[in-house]
Amino acid sequence: SAVISQKPSRDICQRGTSLTIQCQVDSQVTMMFWYRQQPGQSLTLIATANQGSEATYESGFVIDKFPISRPNLTFSTLTVSNMSPEDSSIYLCSVEDTGQETQYFGPGTRLLVL
């Protein structure tokens, strides 16, 4: 499976600021996704990052709050904008390549908003 890295691994931010999380894969992959895991909760899909076009957002998530970029087949970013304490979560990217039928996850970014 692909090796996936995320930066930063953790951060503490002030409310009202924005943070950009990077996801890097060591090989080209077809699909990339961003998930949020709030404290003590399960994972919720934020959006599918589409290469060369706008991301596809799930219900309850909007581009203004979570802008996503995917400039190529190995890299994506998720920005958490105008943060509030409710945004404190683990943010995980995942990848799936054609034919793999399985999503593999990055190590996650632990975000605490004060």
Added chain:
Amino acid sequence: AQKVTQAQTEISVVEKEDVTLDCVYETRDTTYYLFWYKQPPSGELVFLIRRNSFDEQNEISGRYSWNFQKSTSSFNFTITASQVVDSAVYFCALTYNAGGTSYGKLTFGQGTILTVHP
């Protein structure tokens, strides 16, 4: 709509005990994939197994085994002779299978916290 239910919020066992984690799913799709992932305290999500809805064979991998029963919409996970290193949160997940290709969007259960005591 898809739904995954893991009724066991927390399980605590003593090392060497066998433990079964339950997973029940709901889907209107006739073809789908089921998964189990492990999330240790470090936070990373580790893939354990994938099962296609057409493949109801049970699977064993070392101390791990999985029982897929389509008739009861269940995909249970058993750890035999548990070890302290098995302590983690375990998630069951479901995705739509679109003509042999995974649709990609995973629906997760709430997770089961497994604690194995020495």
